[in-house]
Amino acid sequence: MxxxxxxxxxxxxxxxxxxxxxxxxxxxxxxxxxxxxxxxxxxxxxxxxxxxxxxxxxxxxxxxxxxxxxxxxxxxxxxxxxxxxxxxxxxxxxxxxxxxxxxxxLDGLRDGTRTVTAAVDARLSTNSAGGIDATVAPVWNAAAGSAVHVLTGTLDGTPAVALLTDGGEVEELAGLDLSRPIGRLTVRGVRPAVLLCGEEATAVRAVLTRHTDLVGAAELLGVAQHVLDATVEYVDKRIQFGRSIGSFQAVKHRLVDLLAAVELTRSAVYGAAWRLVGDPQALGTDIDLAVAALLSRKTAVAVTKAAVQLHGGIAITWEHWAHRYLRRANSVVALSGSPSAHRARLADLIDRRDG
Structure with missing residues (x-):
């Protein structure tokens, strides 16, 4: 490393x-x-x-x-x-x-013997015994038997971050992305291992957001790059009217536009990662991360949609890989914010920078 x-x-x-x-x-x-x-x-x-x-x-x-x-x-x-x-x-x-x-x-998490979930916008409340009550959905990677839960949201209306290492029941839910489990977490009277509220929680949530935004943007970049590469390979081999469909001008122009979008997204993602290494607290770093989040979501959805169209009828069969990547792109957008939401956040950050 x-x-x-x-x-x-x-x-x-x-x-x-x-x-x-x-x-x-x-x-x-x-x-x-x-x-x-x-x-x-x-x-x-x-x-x-x-x-x-x-x-x-x-x-x-x-x-x-x-x-x-x-x-x-x-x-x-x-x-x-x-x-x-x-x-x-x-x-x-x-x-x-x-x-x-x-x-x-992190004991038990480092070697994978315990599993961990995460949820944002969790509404927590305290009960008379001082424990936490909550029903949270959707929860990322909420497979049956999940043991550790990271929750960000509010506690009785106050910004909060909680980590639960014991207690809580996980119910798996049917999601759009079949390759990643999501679920509902029910907590009744659980005392968290970590509970931060108010300004302290806000500061920690800012750090959490920076790193999870980077993970989401980079994951969508991987989705887009893989799908683009596989689509280019397919249109080069698919023969129609005696020639490769990749030689048709309309197809070539479509792929060039997608390539430009993927490369722009790659620059944004790794530019944001580089800024996060060198100056993690800077407003410019948050701006770069917001740009990466916005571009990655637009690009992944655009590339996966185009892949289904460029593959033709085979892409809408259950056995083909295209729908799985389309599901992943759209599920990440649904769980972590649409392009318009990240665009609004980016506009707010630029306003703060420019006074």
């Missing part, structure tokens, strides 16, 4: 290193056949626990040698493979544990 860069040590221009290329190659090889217990193998055999849980570089006991760039590479490769493991909830748990300097909260 690459060493964490300080603001002073950040290079004037971003460039991928040999370590980044090696990480990408290792992950690409792993995701070609992750096998059973893929999440545990990713953490233990590949060593991605450092990227998932230590990317903030504080309070984890390891020095945090992984960077946001490593995290973006991991999320991109996971998106390309439609990986269903709890990557985003794991990152959220790592950020929260680092924020409160309690690395023990």
């Amino acid at each position: 690459t060493a964490e860069l300080t603001r002073e040590a950040a290079p004037a221009e971003f460039a991928f290193t040999e370590e980044h290329a090696a990480l990408r190659d290792v992950l690409a090889e792993f995701f070609t056949d992750p096998g059973e217990k893929a999440w545990r193998r990713l953490l233990c055999d590949v060593g991605a626990d450092e990227v998932v849980f230590d990317v903030t570089g504080s309070g984890t006991g390891t020095g945090g040698s992984a960077t946001a760039i490593d995290l973006a590479i991991l999320a991109e490769q996971a998106g390309a493979a439609l990986f269903g493991g709890p990557l985003l909830p794991g990152v959220a748990a790592g950020v929260l544990a680092a924020s409160v300097a309690k690395p023990a909260l």
